[in-house]
Amino acid sequence: MKAYKYVGKPIPRQDVSKVFGDAIYAYDVKLPGMLYAKLVGSTYAHARIKRIDYSKALKVPGVIKVFTGEDFPFKVGIYAADRDVLARGKVLYYGHPVAGVVAETPEAAEEAAELIEVEYEPLEPVLTIEDALRPDAPLIHEHMEEYRHASFIYPRPGTNIANYLKLRKGNVKKGFEEADVVVEGEYREPLISHAYMENWVGIARVLSDGTVEIWSSHQSPFAVRHLLAASLGLPIGKVVVHHTFIGGGFGGKAGLLLEHIPVLFSMKLGGRPVRLELNREENFLFMAQRAGYLFKMKTGATKDGKLIAHYGEYYLDAGAYADYTVNIGRSVGFVPTGPYEVPNIHVDSITVYTNKVPTTAFRGFGMQEMHFAFEQQIEQLAEKLGMDPLEFRLKNAIVPGKSYLPTQVRVREDAGDPAGTMKRAAELISWGKKPEKPGEPWKFRGIGIASFWKGPVQPPNAASSAIVKVNEDGSVDVLVGTGEMGQGTIYALAQIVAEELGIPVEKVRVAPIRSTDSVAYTWQTVGSRGLFSEGQALMRALDDLKNQMKEIAARVFNVFKDEIEIKDGKACVKGKPWECISLAEMALGYTLPNGNAIHGPLIGRGSHVPSQTTYLDPETGRGEPKPFMTFGTSAVEVEVDLLNMRVRVLKAVTVLDTPVINPGLALGQAYGGAVMGISIALNEELKLTKDGRLLNPNFTDYKVARAGDIPVEMVAEFLGVGQKNAPYGAKGVGELTMIAWPAAIANAIYNAIGVRIKKLPITPDNLLEAIKEQRPELLKELDKYLLGGE
Amino acid sequence: MAETITIRLKVNGVEKEVAVKPNERLLDVLREKFYINSVKAGCLRGECGICTVIMNGRLVKSCLVLAPEADGAEILTVEGLSRPGKPSVVQRAFIEKFGFQCGFCTPAFIMAAYWIVENMPNASEEEIKEILNSMICRCTGYKQIIEAIKYAIELKKQA
Structure with missing residues (x-):
């Protein structure tokens, strides 16, 4: 360069x-005469609201007003406007806000919120993808046909399907006929949380000339403005969104968050400033989280090591509101495979409503999850072919200027250097060299690699x-x-x-x-x-x-x-x-x-504007979805300890193809992405009871990585292969840095102990389960070292 | 709980008597009565550590300290580490080593770093991590924070 x-x-x-x-964050903003709002969450995952009695709440000194869903008879949203302001008629998830109190002080609002009595008629909660798709499943959204949605979203009213995306390339039947080896697998990831440090907060007021002002913790000020105006019927020029610093987003603060709530409360209270600040528990319950995933994949290759066919059914567990997640269902549907040319593809990507917390964008927009599955398919195919998985990847890697995307358009000549990232990451992890066996016989080491690609979904x-x-x-x-x-x-x-x-x-x-x-x-x-x-x-x-x-x-x-x-x-x-x-x-x-x-x-x-991107054909997905893709490869060395069933990442390597404008910032993304990706791989899961109540809305039980959990060594490199129309060639890196870790770790665990990990997170329980199923002899071996053994 | 009691606090060198409710958190007293902007609430139960300050020479989570417990205490926050335009070594190190991203947890990490630099000048990487384990940063992956702390220790030694 x-x-x-x-x-x-x-x-x-x-x-x-x-x-x-x-530094000023939305959290720090205070306005004179500000009122405080507090939301009351549902205590059922799915129930009809029979009665809301807030007479006692109104008697609390300082309480100004109590709102319920009937005060706001309309929906809000970005891609599928399926969100009620406050629950109307039914609650759709545990924690679903059913009422909002506005008071002079936070204490009064809190006291009043506790005095609101809600009577429910419980309904059967739908808590899994499989249950949601049952023909006799209870309908979560009974009037889906009335919802506004983007033209490229295909909901199925009368079912729990929020979006159905089809991707068809080549002839998948013929492809599998030509395949010499075929691998089938099912992979799962749970709902997880962004766990950004600044809980969501919004402060709104309405000026006497009708101008609506909001300060809030959001990623995209103009999207907040557009969606507020569109959802509330306000003239967009009279909506002013103030962007302060924000305490982390990771996709969880994309689009419209809860801004409409303080805005609407203020509008109904003569424009007085209203502040809605969520505490940590509320942030887990009221804010949209990340969807859960189920991938069913069947992938075939020929004996000379070429990928020939891929069939997939991808399911997203979107929770009660799929507003944003429907677009993630598109994302994994039209980029359904890793950075390889696959001539024949048939994928259906189905976004499903369940009675869980609503979901939204999360760093990577489905690509971490898709690669977790696909990059393990790749390894299993290579194993069946008796090929080195790196060589297999290189043989199939996208060749800019020559290969065709799953959406059938040719990859631009200056798209990047997928193969280069594979080779360099392999070098940095000492590919081909089995790591030294640790002294303790119950510890095993392995290395694993995973390649990836991603561009913006817009x-x-x-x-x-x-x-x-x-x-x-x-x-x-x-x-x-x-x-x-x-x-x-x-x-x-x-x-x-x-x-x-x-x-x-x-x-x-x-x-x-x-x-x-x-x-x-x-x-x-x-x-x-x-x-x-x-x-x-x-x-x-x-x-x-x-x-x-x-x-x-x-x-x-x-x-x-x-x-x-x-x-x-x-x-x-x-x-x-x-x-x-x-x-x-x-x-x-x-x-x-x-x-x-x-x-x-x-x-x-x-x-x-990304002027050469297009709409995608509704039947095949054909089209140009993205103005660029960043390519990369991550590699890890892990240590699996069979005594405590814990996995430790010793070394984490990331190589991206793009040049960067500021290596300090880019490395920050790389290290932060690695640690977040490793945390997701090993720890993170929103846990629910059988009736859908969230068990871990706090940082004791929802574990995110801390300083002591980070790899001993982290290495990141940028190859400097730029795209001509990008500024100084530089493509995006923020999400790319965290996509491949679960896949690379799973592959490394297989390398260490010969056990395939198909379900995240890789907690001791889940690891033990996988070992029992696949290599119970490892546990027998372990007995020798336990008390009463040899 | 409406009754208040008077406590005396010295915050970043400024001593003041304030009336507090017995159940008020030090976190809120610092923000509302001493106008300390850097101290943020993350979880209010001592899990995330982003409200960490130094009280009487010890790192504490200000959400877990009740105001009356802090009566007579000396508190140090990042506002007390520097003068305008003149960063302390720890702040300089965080700036030069990219030790922050969104910044919401940064004041807490800087106070931990300051404490390490002052009290554990020979801290190993493992010891640094052990101190930092009580707080969460979701952005950085901690590596550049640890690098900044090591660099701050060096800067302090040179000074």
Whole structure:
């Protein structure tokens, strides 16, 4: 990669206010006269609401109002508007908010909430994918046909199916006839939680001119604005969404969260500010979590080691509201295999309602889950063929410019370097070398590898824009709608500005608090799309700005525009570096010697849409779904301890093909993604009782990785193979860094003890179960070392 | 519980008497009566540790300390570590080593780091991890935090 001054350098993040304690999050926002809301959650997973009595609640001093579902007779949502504001008629999951109290103090709201009496008529809860699909299953959404949904979503009213996606490529029947080896498998992942550190909070008010303002913990300010306006029938220009720093998102704060609740409460209370802040337990119960998965896969290969056919039934357990998850059902449906060319594919991806907590996007958007299954299919095929799994992968890897996607379109020539990531990750994990056997005979070590790909899942018109403004001191303000949730994309964008204009990066500012009425539009901050999408818009805005700088300098020095070059923050006559005008001198335009002012303030604008992406054919899925894919391979060395049935990741390696703008930020994503992926592989599960009550809405029982759990060694590399239309070639990395860990760990466990792991999380219980089924002799062997043994 | 009692706290060097309810958390007293913005609530039951501050020289989770228990105590938060434009070594290390992402847990991790640098200048990586185990960061994967703490120890030694 060409050496740049700022791009590609680990320049410290601008948001140092986070280390000084003065960073403002939605959690920190308080408004004068603010009221406090508290929600009351259902105590059943599925029940009719017979009666809600809140007379006692109203008597609590300081209580202003109690709302119930009947106050808000409409649905909200992004892809499938299936969400009630507060439950109406029925509750659909344990914790489903049935009422909301608004009071002068949080204490009064809490006290009143406890006094609300709800009488239920329990209904049979539907708690598994299998139960939801039974022909006689109770219907969770009885009026699905009335729901608004995006044109590319295919719900099946009269069933519990929220979306049904079909992917057809080639002739799968013929493919299996030609196959010499076939592997079938079922893989499961449970519902899990994003467990971001800032619980959701929103503070809304309505101004006397009708303007609705909200501060909330969200990823995508413009999506919140759009969905508030569309769902509540508000003029979009009168909705202002303020984006502060947010305490983690990981997809769980994409789209519209609960913003409509404080907005509606405020609208009904004369516009007074209303704050709804969830505590940790409420955040587990009221906020959408990640879907559960069941993959049924059958994959075939020929004896010369070529993938030939893949058949899949993919099921997403979306919980009570599939609003966002229907699009994840699409995501795994149209990218149903790993980064390999498979000529014949037949996949149905079915998103199913159950009486569980609603679900939404989660880092990776289904790709972690799909690869957990598919990358194990790959290994089993290789084993059956007697081939090295790495060699098998390389033989089938997508070849940019030649291969065709599962959606039948050709992969662009500059798409990246899948094979390169496989080879490099293999080197870094010492592929082919069996790890040393630990001293204790009950411990086993193994290595495993998993390759992956992912691009953003977005509508073809998912737009971005950017504005750059020059200040009188030559500093530059960048106005973009990209959310800052820790990933630091906006600071990478600042580096691009510094590089393009040749000014110190300290002179480029992206404001920490931004509002939809004062920054440029961006569809959403999701899908690892920000740098690629807003980056392209920003490059165009900078071209626009540089063009204006050249126009001014050309007039001043009386030359043609193409005789001016931009260097070190100045517009200079080529070859005469002493004939220059600096950004500061032309920030507000330029004043000629006779007093005539020209041009006026410098302001650059640029836009981006993924212009070559298309809708997908409803019967086959044919089309171009994504503007880019990032390719990568992860590899791990694990130690399996059969005495306590624990798995430890000793070494974690990630190799991505893309160049990066800031290696410090990118490594942060890589390490954070690895630890999150390992945590999901080994620990994480939302556990329910038989009647659907959530058992672990806290961090004692919902275990996320802590410092002591991280691998002994973590390595991440970026190969620098860029895509031509990406800014400096850089594609997205945020989600990519966590996709492959469960798959790589499962493959490593197989390498260590010859046991296939088809169900997450790999807790001691689940590992023991798998060993009992597949290699009970290991346990016999173990007896020798236990008390009373040999 | 409406009755209040008066406690005296010294927060980042500033001493003040405040009226608190007996069941009030130190966390809320710091945020609401001392205007300490850095201390955040994550779980209010001592599991996530993002409300960690230093009280009388010890790391404590301010959600688990009742205000009356803190009477007479000296509290240190990140606001007390630096002057505007002049970061402490720990803060400098977190900035230079990318030791934070979303930042919501960062003040707590910085206080733990400060405590380690002050009290365990020869801390091993395992010892650092053991201290950090009482808190959760969901973004970073901890590696760059640990690197920042090791770097801060170095910076302190050089100074």
